[in-house]
Amino acid sequence: MEGDFRRYEPDEKDELLVEGEAGGQKKTVFTIGDLAREFDITLRALRFYEDKGLLNPRRQGLQRLYSRRDRARLKLILMGKRVGFSLTEIKEMLDLYDLKDGQVTQLRVALDKFGAQISLLEEQRSEIDQALSELRRTHKVVEGMLKERAKADH
Amino acid sequence: MEGDFRRYEPDEKDELLVEGEAGGQKKTVFTIGDLAREFDITLRALRFYEDKGLLNPRRQGLQRLYSRRDRARLKLILMGKRVGFSLTEIKEMLDLYDLKDGQVTQLRVALDKFGAQISLLEEQRSEIDQALSELRRTHKVVEGMLKERAKADH
DNA sequence: ATTGACGCTTACGCAAACGTAAGGCTAAGG
């Protein structure tokens, strides 16, 4: 028995950046399964993020207990993934975020990263567009060949 | 000495699908270095494609000798890559292409693959678009935070 | 004889993000 699981942790500077649920009783602690279900990811993923230092839930014995703050971090992680950041990049930003909360330099860094990522995505988009036009062209060519074939075979 | 390198191989149903050089004397055989330079890829890549069954240059002893046909296949491989096919998929199509040259079924298969890939790319593009708008939004938010900070600090 | 330029082979390495197997603990319910 290793007691010491009675630190409540305020966790009330939650919901970083955006969002605000007005509804009633908010849960303040989540199991790994809770989060997995809520965000539709696997337990493995959650543990993996922890392994990589992106999350740091407290423990009750072996079991992980996630605070609202952890959950908020998870949200950021997932949003980071959606916009194409690697876990490593996400970790860097989160670390900055923790270091000195709400600070200027850290916001600037993030801003730059966002800008860079925007450029990168725009590049990727244009590559895809090129690929698409090449594909469509070829598609037409092959289609044409098939039609001629059909005529010839008749 | 293992003679038998005097088969000329017509190779004249070349330049698959498109393209037609009108210029003078065409080379009919290429070394691995030739192709690497021409298409700006590494020797390693060429050998890798061979390993994966995408190319099959004949040998003169140990040295690889690529025919025009091999070169044409390489072009297809690279174009396939550009449009986002995996080497495995490219191989499948090339295999079909070899099976019975210029045949209908194989063209249909390719056509389908192209269609599928077009859809896939369109999907990816829209995902990127979503990511971009999310990023731009967040970018603005953070920018705003910085501006307020600047005001407050003044 | 020696040095380059080119080419060849085998084979381990890498990055990203988990999947998945294997084995084990614990509390709740029948």
Add this chain to the structure above:
DNA sequence: CCTTAGCCTTACGTTTGCGTAAGCGTCAAT
């Protein structure tokens, strides 16, 4: 007592497309 649910750990496997040695052969020019 046994089972089921839910959680835990360690650790190897997967995919894709080559990069990068390391060591060796070969042919032509110096």
